Amino acid sequence: MAANKSGQGGATIFETGVDFAVWSHNAGQIELCLFGDDDKELTRLPMERGDDHVHRLFVDGLKEGARYGYRADGVYAPDSGLWFDPSKLLVDPYAKELDRPFHHDSLLGTFGAETQHLVPKAIVTRDISGKPAKSLFRPGGFIYEVAVRPFTMLHPDIPEAERGTVAALAHPSVIAHLKRIGVDAIELMPITAWIDERHLPPLGLRNGWGYNPVAFMALDPRLVPGGMAQLRDTVAKLHAEGIAVILDLVFNHTGESDRFGTTLSLRGLDNLSFYRHLPGRPGELVNDTGTGNTVGCDHPYIRQLIIDSLRHFVLGAGIDGFRFDLAPVLGRSSNGFEAHGKTLTAMLADDVLADRVMIAEPWDIGPGGYQLGNFPAPFLEWNDRVRDDVRCYWRGDDYKTGPLATALAGCSDIFSRNAGTGTRSVNFLAAHDGFTLRDVVSYSGKHNEANGEQNRDGHNENHTWNNGVEGETRYPDIIRKRRDDLKALLATLFATRGSIMLTAGDEAGRTQRGNNNAYCQDNEITWVDWAALDDDLIAHTAFISGLRKRFSAFAEMGFLNGNGDVEWISPSGQPMSVQEWETPNFSTLGMVLSTRDAESSKATRLAVLFNRSGGEEIFALPGSSPWRLLAPDASRKSATSAIVPRRSVAFYLES
Structure with a gap:
């Protein structure tokens, strides 16, 4: 068993054994603890500190599936920020797999109380990795x-x-x-x-x-x-x-x-x-x-x-x-x-x-x-x-x-x-x-x-x-x-x-x-x-x-700025006035978007109409072309105005 210089943390499997590494600047000594399948501690092995404060140990003959944890000794002075307590089994921050979930117990916070029977053991695992496919998610989704x-x-x-x-x-x-x-x-x-x-x-x-x-x-x-x-x-x-x-x-x-x-x-x-x-x-x-x-x-x-x-x-x-x-x-x-x-x-x-x-x-x-x-x-x-x-x-x-x-x-x-x-x-x-x-x-x-x-x-x-x-x-x-x-x-x-x-x-x-x-x-x-x-x-x-x-x-990510991409309209079909924007309890808003319709592959306009009032509202829709309601149960009938029921949002497409 000897120190081996790999990364700053974790268990790395080699043909002849497993290399362990964990970083600590303030610990006096860190020990690697190995466990059997019956959860009994088999051995404690002192690790060697490097100049980079990484504590390392190579364990000859150890295989994938081995169970382990750490113990760190040093000064116990909580008022000085030092909590070293060798009775505490510690989970490797680089652990890739644990043998059980965590469960709370008062002994986990009690100085001098042995916790190896309470703390999950890390399992030595082999990294399985490859070049990932390109991320499927795109902003706007x-x-x-x-x-x-x-x-x-x-x-x-x-x-x-x-x-x-x-x-x-x-x-x-x-x-x-x-x-x-x-x-x-x-x-x-x-x-x-x-x-x-x-x-x-x-x-x-x-x-x-x-x-x-x-x-x-x-x-x-x-x-x-x-x-x-x-x-x-x-x-x-x-x-x-x-x-x-x-x-x-x-x-x-x-x-x-x-x-x-x-x-x-x-x-x-x-x-x-x-x-x-x-x-x-x-x-x-x-x-x-x-x-x-x-x-x-x-x-x-x-x-x-x-x-x-x-x-x-x-x-x-x-x-x-x-x-x-x-x-x-x-x-x-x-x-x-x-x-x-x-x-x-x-x-x-x-x-x-x-x-x-x-x-x-x-x-x-x-x-x-x-x-x-x-x-x-x-x-x-x-x-x-x-x-x-x-x-x-x-x-x-x-x-x-x-x-x-x-x-x-x-x-x-x-x-x-x-x-x-x-x-x-x-x-x-x-x-x-x-x-x-x-x-x-x-x-x-x-x-x-x-x-x-x-x-x-x-x-x-x-x-x-x-x-x-x-x-x-x-x-x-x-x-x-x-x-x-x-x-x-x-x-x-x-x-x-x-x-x-x-x-x-x-x-x-x-x-x-x-x-x-x-x-x-x-x-x-x-x-x-x-x-x-x-x-x-x-x-x-x-x-x-x-x-x-x-x-x-x-799903586009540029801001809507009113330069040909959106019109904000009132029920009159006209652009929202300053007075309407500033009316405290104004209950309607129309957003008319310039957009592309994937169904027709054409550029078109879509009106999204908001009515938060307790009654039905009628919107005049801009332009001379007819519009039709988009809804699961809507007919394809076209009109130049839109009926928006109480407390609802309606979608109308320009024909």
Whole structure:
């Protein structure tokens, strides 16, 4: 057994054995621990520190499938940011596969308490990689946000053994649904290994979303029991149907939490280096994430770990792109957020990642944490301004006609900064974090009592309305009003310029019973009830998704600027006047787009007409040519005016 100089981390298989490497500047000694199939520790082997602070060891004769972990010894002084405790078995930050999920236990945070029986063991695996095909996703497409377990647990066609796993996403019934509504990419909420927050087990709750990671590369055995091979197979089957796969990754914090949390990996290996601490107070963790810790993404080791993780998923599974949770942390240094900081720049410069879509959630709770519009191109960005403005428009708030038009046109006020010439917006009206779209029109306030925090958790202002009754109702009139509002919201989303995102089930009226922070509800509150989905809403979503694909104007990424590409009209058919734009409660808006029709392969005009009032509106349509309504049940009759029912969006094509 001897030291071998390979990369900065991980287990690398050679013909004669396995090379191990792990970085730590402050550890006094790191030992490699090998385990048998019975989970008993077989041996501890001291590793050799190099001048680069990489601790290395080559184990002769070791084979693929060996199980291992690390122990790090040194000073234990939490007030000084040092947490070395050799009783803690530590997961390799470069682990590619784990033998079991993480489960919370109080011993994981107790100094001197042995944890090898609690901590998952990393498995020595051989990288299987090749040159990936070009990314299938193009900006302007339709992204479908999926939490693997809730999405598949109640699907009647999926074999019970596959429910709750990535393999279920490739089931023919799931693919048929995705294709019916025109999905271009599914965005998988975290599937890498995570641990429950420590307050959940006493409440009998579990984290069902995965936004509490421990290992950045290793897939969670609960969701991906077949490891990378299973993920790769699922991606290939989706690719065969023209559907891209985007991974939602969390690099901003880990499940080790605050100083009262667990010691599982980075904390035990070198807490002082890997996490951010308050200036001059190394014992106090920065909490820009609201989770108790913040990963130091500007540290060279963490930067390389992030790049290597992204490459791992592209080369090993053909992943088309990534969405980054609380992404300002990726660009934050001691100087604050830096759009062209080293980590963000390295992500965009890597040759393997060059054509992958990168999507930022552009906010966190740290200083200068709201960075919408400030990420470097070609990053796409979640746009909560669109979410709030469109909700407020349909709720009936004053002065929302202009913001609606801005959202429809690509939000040039946000994305033209720094000489931007086109939108990078990911438009959405609901996401995993918050109300479902049905709950937006069914609840005026949050109802998170099931989370065990006396309804204190979750956002308080959600720009929602209940149509007259809070929550579920049997009143037919209220049910009809809610369905109308859902159809209007969906139509508005699909008519916006930029990429769009819909959370799984929102196309079909899924509810979470008013819970707007359902991360801890791994149960029927979040599980999609396929038997209860509204087929009328699904058909509506499929129709408007088809219109979005048919007419080029929607998916184009340049801003609508009024120079021949769009006219904004009032019901008179004339351009909107200044007075109309500034009328507080103006209830109608017409958007007339110059576009190409894929069905006829001709240039034409498409009118998208919005009516949020409680009564029918008639629009005079511009020009002398007749127009015809585009709707699933519409005749081909042409007219020079358009009837737009109450609380609806209508599409008319110039003949």
